[in-house]
Each structure stands twice: as C-alpha cells, then as structure tokens.
Amino acid sequence: MAHVKRHPHRGTARRAAPLAAVALALLLPATALAAQAPAPAARAAATDCTLNGVPQPGPDIIGTNADDTIVCSSLDAGHTVEALGGADTITLTGGIDGNVRGGDGGDRITLAGNSASVGPMGSIDGQFGDDTITIEALVLGAVRGGQHNDTVHFVNGSSMASRTLVRGARGHDNLTFDDEVEVSGTVEGAEEDDVIRVFGTVTQNGEVLGGTGDDDVHVHNNQGAVDARPGENDRCVVDMGRPCLR
Numbered sequence: 001m002a003h004v005k006r007h008p009h010r011g012t013a014r015r016a017a018p019l020a021a022v023a024l025a026l027l028l029p030a031t032a033l034a035a036q037a038p039a040p041a042a043r044a045a046a047t048d049c050t051l052n053g054v055p056q057p058g059p060d061i062i063g064t065n066a067d068d069t070i071v072c073s074s075l076d077a078g079h080t081v082e083a084l085g086g087a088d089t090i091t092l093t094g095g096i097d098g099n100v101r102g103g104d105g106g107d108r109i110t111l112a113g114n115s116a117s118v119g120p121m122g123s124i125d126g127q128f129g130d131d132t133i134t135i136e137a138l139v140l141g142a143v144r145g146g147q148h149n150d151t152v153h154f155v156n157g158s159s160m161a162s163r164t165l166v167r168g169a170r171g172h173d174n175l176t177f178d179d180e181v182e183v184s185g186t187v188e189g190a191e192e193d194d195v196i197r198v199f200g201t202v203t204q205n206g207e208v209l210g211g212t213g214d215d216d217v218h219v220h221n222n223q224g225a226v227d228a229r230p231g232e233n234d235r236c237v238v239d240m241g242r243p244c245l246r
Contacts, residue, residue: 060082100123
C-alpha cells in the first residue's frame with residue numbers, strides 16, 4: 001500500500017488566511033477613524049514681551065518710572081502691561097488679548113504689523129500724560145487716550161468692527177481716521193473740547209459722538225450716526241451721506 005505524503009502546513013495556511021482577513025477588516029475602520037479625527041486645536045500664542053530688552057513672559061509686565069521700551073509680539077487674555085511713569089515707547093506687533101496701560105508720562109504706543117490686532121477683550125489705554133497712539137491693524141476691543149491731551153490716529157491699513165470702542169476720555173483729544181479707514185463701532189471724544197476727523201467713511205454700524213465740551217467733528221462720508229452734542233458751541237460737518245444729528 002502506497003503511503004500518501006501529507007502537507008500539514010498547507011492546512012494551517014488555509015486556516016490562517018481567513019483569520020488574517022478578519023483582523024485586517026477590524027483594523028481598517030480604526031485606521032480610517034484615526035485619519036478622519038480632527039487635529040487638536042493649536043494653542044494660543046503665549047505672552048511674548050520684552051522690557052528694555054529683557055524677556056517678560058507675563059502675566060504682568062511692569063515698567064519703571066524712567067523711560068521704558070516695551071515690545072510685545074503677543075499678550076494673553078488676563079495679562080497686563082503696566083508701563084508706569086516716564087515717556088515710554090510701547091510697540092505691539094502681534095495679538096493683544098490683554099490690557100496695555102501707558103501709565104504716567106507722555107507715551108508713544110504703536111499697534112502695527114501683519115499679525116497685529118487687539119482682540120475683543122483686549123485694550124490699549126494711554127492713561128495719564130499727553131499720549132500718542134498710532135493704530136495700523138485690526139481693533140476689535142478698545143483704544144482709549146486716557147487723561148490729558150491725547151492723539152489717537154488710525155492710519156490706512158487699520159480696521160474696526162461693530163463693537164470697537166475708540167475713546168478720547170478726559171482732555172483735549174485729537175482722534176483721526178485716514179481716508180481708507182472704515183469706521184465701525186463707537187468713536188467718542190468724551191469730556192472736554194475734542195477734534196474728531198474721519199477722512200473716510202462711517203459705516204452703518206458706526207457712530208461718532210463728540211461728548212461733553214465744545215467739539216469739532218468733521219466726517220467725509222457718513223452712513224451711520226454722527227452727533228457732536230451736547231456741547232453748546234459744537235461744530236459738526238458731514239460732506240456726504242447722512243447729515244449730523246444736530
């Protein structure tokens with residue numbers, strides 16, 4: 001009787017093939033889900049400032065009573081720049097979600113750069129002294145001149161939104177908006193005799209208010225609301241669009 005040569009490995013291979021197919025089928029959906037899962041959200045940039053050349057991570061960047069140079073490429077929400085006394089130079093080149101305060105003295109504050117902005121909860125406040133604030137970026141939050149006689153200038157390249165607040169506050173302030181700037185939100189001279197110049201357009205979402213004192217308001221194109229009141233000797237001029245409310 002002839003002996004039949006058996007091949008045990010062939011049977012094992014036949015049984016293993018279906019098992020491998022099942023394992024692959026189970027693995028593929030998990031792999032697909034992993035590929036479809038959204039990437040984790042990018043973390044917001046941390047506070048990145050320098051005070052007189054020395055890195056300052058926050059949360060509080062405190063100046064001196066001398067003339068300081070402060071540069072911030074980002075400022076987290078809840079973080080604060082307090083420049084204190086002296087004629088300080090503050091340059092903001094990134095996202096500002098915290099509060100920037102000039103303190104005492106005639107300060108120069110500039111917001112400019114491709115990534116510069118003031119977020120909805122962010123603010124710039126000159127505080128005391130005759131301050132100069134120059135804006136060349138998006139402002140969603142607030143810009144205030146503060147006490148004394150301040151100059152706030154929104155140059156071409158800056159922009160605003162419906163909740164933006166620009167306020168001169170106390171003192172004889174000059175608020176100027178260049179011809180390519182569309183004014184939205186609220187612009188207010190507030191107390192004392194202020195000069196407000198809008199060389200471009202006040203949008204339907206914008207209003208320009210003189211506040212108390214005898215104010216001089218001139219708007220080129222008004223599609224929103226312009227009101228120099230309630231001063232007794234206010235001057236209000238609109239070149240085109242809706243006239244002054246008084």
